[in-house]
Amino acid sequence: MEGWIKLIFDEAAKGNPGATGYGCIVWKDTRDIMDSVSGNTGIASNNEAEEMALARGLRFCVDNEFTSVEIEGDSQIIINTTKNNLTPNWKLRRYLVDIAMHLNQLQNYKIYHTFREANKAIDYLSNVGVSLESYTEKILTFDWQNELKQIVNDDLAESVYKVKSEIV
Template sequence: MVSRMYGHIGCATNNEAKIRALEAGLLLCKEKGLTNVQIEGDSQIIINGVTSNRLLNWKLAKWLPRIQFLLQAINPYEISNIHREGNRVANLLENVEVNSYAAEVSVDPKTLSSEITNLCKKDLSIRKCDGVG
């Protein structure tokens, strides 16, 4: 299953946006009853913080209890840091201007645009070269 979502979060740092996106993705997994989820992110600060259950930045640390709760709900799971070059789809969606608070969620790979599908293929090939996929 492939999912994508985006939404307006207001004024935030890049890491605040990423940790909130992680929470939203985990909540979607929990609501759909998914387990054995593979989580990838290009923010080493967040990935290390979540895996160690310790974030030094207080703005990010406040999200940890909720994220840990959601991770327990989808257990087992894998979480790993990937290079930004292997995360083109997320970076494309990150730069989409969203003018409303509505989010779009798509769980059917057939509904992904050709641009995103091509980026998914490139991301996968980069990850395989890096020994990730």
């Protein structure tokens, strides 16, 4: 959507709970990557890491005064928790408060579950996060962003091929 920013977030976990990491990508509607980051969340559950990724991406959007954000994630639990601003899990409540605060600072947002078009790129970032030192973050440089953009484009081409293959 023109004028909107897209935020895609995901986590990677080596056990549940276990070593976790996250990744998020923020890009313009022109597919120009504005922010891409991997982070290590220490030992956590997959849902905690997923919410940390969403909070980190939203913080970037708010800090940069973006007002309209389209949000995609592959965890139906986290999407529903965020939409309803409610969770029975006490460990997730603290992250949900942070997420709600950021969402309230946006003028417009849409959040939905998806199998997402940037599957490989966001999975890559999440796994980089797991490999980092505990509780550290790596903001990717321009060269990494170009590599990510290529992964996204390759994934889009593959997705189109899969859809066409299923139709035939």
